[in-house]
Amino acid sequence: MTDKPLGFDTLAVHAGAEPDPATGARQIPIYQSTSYVFKDADHAARLFNLEEVGFIYSRLTNPTVMALANRVVALEGGAGGIACSSGHAAQIMALFPLMGPGCNIVSSSRLYGGTITQFSQTIRRFGWSASFVDTDDLDAVEAAIDENTRAIFCETIANPGGYVTDIAALAEIADRNGLPLIVDNTTATPWLCKPIEHGATLVVHSATKYLTGNGTVTGGIVVDSGKFDWSRNDKFPSLSQPEPAYHGLTFASLGEMAFTFHSIAIGLRDLGMTMNPQGAHYTLMGIETLGLxxxxxxxxxxxxxxxxxxxxxxxxxxxxxxxxxxxxxxxxxxxxxxxxxxxxxxxxxxxxxxxxxxxxxxxxxxxxxxxxxxxxxxxxxxxxxxxxxxxxxxxxxxxxxxxxxxxxxxxxxxxxxxxxxxxxxxxx
Missing domain, CATH: 3.90.1150.10 (Aspartate Aminotransferase, domain 1)
Incomplete structure (x- = not known):
């Protein structure tokens, strides 16, 4: 490798994976294991304290699944990310650290039908809600935001109509209101658009679609830009204040990886929306030809x-x-x-x-x-x-x-x- 930034198609083949240190295998192996042996008690403690990155249990992290997440992070230009069990799981995982009972999101009305149902019906069981607006009407987007709004959500290329969203304009509104912008980039893929470059905070994918590309896998990805200051206001206590679900750790203190570590240590731990390693392997192979x-x-x-x-x-x-x-x-x-x-x-x-x-x-x-x-x-x-x-x-x-x-x-x-x-x- 050189110091020059690698091109998209090179990253699609190489990012997130190195030859297996044990066997020299060039393709990332399928690590079909639930758990991983600790070197000693201190090593285990450091892992659980998030003082060291490593593998504990495959509901949280798995080498094959992590390689997939890191590859998509590299393609999207993010700081960190996770892979999970489906695109719908990715949407819940993206919202989970941000929301609480009584909170809402402002969402594009031009979305995949299943997403509209998830946002209009299912998330209400968590005490969350969504306001649907035409995101071409920027005044309507701004007007829909209230003191309980925690994010703006849209798709890069809306499913089913193929309408293209002005991500930068929505990012300006989100930033002005101290909110993250979440962009579903499934139908565009990072080959066509990198929403983070347009101001998005979080990017979600249904890996089931173009990333895998052959109709064999259900999976989801969440990529964090690492650029949002979760402590800029008091809207996101799970990230900006001591988190009781993880012995009082303030995740914002972890810097650009705050959202990613919260998603692993609490989101995947407690919601269990885990991607299986064989599915991750198929998606990794699919991404190798994504640009082509x-x-x-x-x-x-x-x-x-x-x-x-x-x-x-x-x-x-x-x-x-x-x-x-x-x-x-x-x-x-x-x-x-x-x-x-x-x-x-x-x-x-x-x-x-x-x-x-x-x-x-x-x-x-x-x-x-x-x-x-x-x-x-x-x-x-x-x-x-x-x-x-x-x-x-x-x-x-x-x-x-x-x-x-x-x-x-x-x-x-x-x-x-x-x-x-x-x-x-x-x-x-």
């Missing part, structure tokens, strides 16, 4: 979106890489390498035509996932966003006449041919 895959995803998505926009059977295409998109100029700044590979299509014929389209496809797979090497399709109104009210579906970009496409890395001509024959069947 994303380049092809974006190229294909642009070609497919341009074809669909010209098709008379289509009412609208929401791809931000099209000049007709209201997000086209913003995408040049937020995701300059391309607008991702996720977008929606409004089909003439409404709900029934969408169902026929999905049922008529042969190459594209009808699944509740995205970010796979394979091209995928789903009708959000009848699946991922089914639990939402009609008004919520519209705000999320999941109207009844809309299908979501996740464009894979196959030959673009083959994707288009399959969509063409299915559209014929759906609208004839």
């Amino acid at each position: 895959r994303m380049e092809r995803h974006v190229k294909n998505a642009r070609q497919v979106a341009e074809w669909l926009e010209k098709d008379p059977r289509i009412e609208q295409v929401t791809y931000a890489g099209l000049e007709s998109s209201p997000y086209y100029e913003r995408a040049k700044t937020v995701v300059p390498k391309g607008a991702g590979a996720l977008f929606t299509v409004a089909v003439k014929g409404g709900y029934d035509a969408c169902v026929k389209l999905v049922d008529s496809l042969k190459l594209l797979s009808h699944v509740a996932n995205l970010g796979d090497t394979r091209s995928l399709i789903i009708h959000p109104a009848s699946t991922t966003h089914r639990q939402l009210e009609a008004e919520q579906q519209v705000k999320a970009g999941a109207e009844p006449n809309v299908v979501r496409l996740s464009i894979g890395i196959e030959e673009a001509e083959d994707i288009i041919a399959d969509l063409d024959q299915a559209l014929t069947a759906a609208t004839s």
Whole structure:
């Protein structure tokens, strides 16, 4: 290695892992172990006191899982991070050190349907709540913040519509109000956007999607920028004040690793949202080709979106890489390498035509996932966003006449041919 900062594709292959010191194995091994032998009693005490970094029990840390977390941290340009059991787990893990009963978050209304349900329903059982706003309306974001707000939450490229968020503008609002900005970067990946460079405090991922890239793993990542001063106000006592759940340690005293150590020592310890080492291994291997895959995803998505926009059977295409998109100029700044590979299509014929389209496809797979090497399709109104009210579906970009496409890395001509024959069947 040299002193020169390593490029993205080099980090994707090398970051977070060295040859195994015991065997010389070049690929990170799957450490399928629950626990680790301490050198002596003093070593054990230092580990439990967070005076030394090491391995205690795999619910907390595991060498394979830690290698994955460190690799994504390197790609995102963060200070520290954790890997956990799913993208939904990552969202709870990101909020856990920040929230308490009666606290709320201000969230984008343009989110994955499962996230809207998690924020509007499930977190209420913890005594937390969420206000949903259109994050393009910055005045509405500011107005939604009150004395009990503890974070702002958004997606870089919103699922399902592919809308691009002005992260820097939200970061300014968050900073002005002494709040962290949490950005879900799943659909962009750090190859397209590094939210920390735009002012984000925390970045979350569903590693299930593009990071792994092959539909084999569920996993989540939380990356901390290390730049937020948790002691700047009294809103975050779990980090800024002695934490009774960890013998009175003030985590903020640990500097830029405060959030990460809290997430391990308390979050993973007590919530148990642990990623398994075999899943972490699969994701590590997937990340090695992330840059190559994303380049092809974006190229294909642009070609497919341009074809669909010209098709008379289509009412609208929401791809931000099209000049007709209201997000086209913003995408040049937020995701300059391309607008991702996720977008929606409004089909003439409404709900029934969408169902026929999905049922008529042969190459594209009808699944509740995205970010796979394979091209995928789903009708959000009848699946991922089914639990939402009609008004919520519209705000999320999941109207009844809309299908979501996740464009894979196959030959673009083959994707288009399959969509063409299915559209014929759906609208004839």
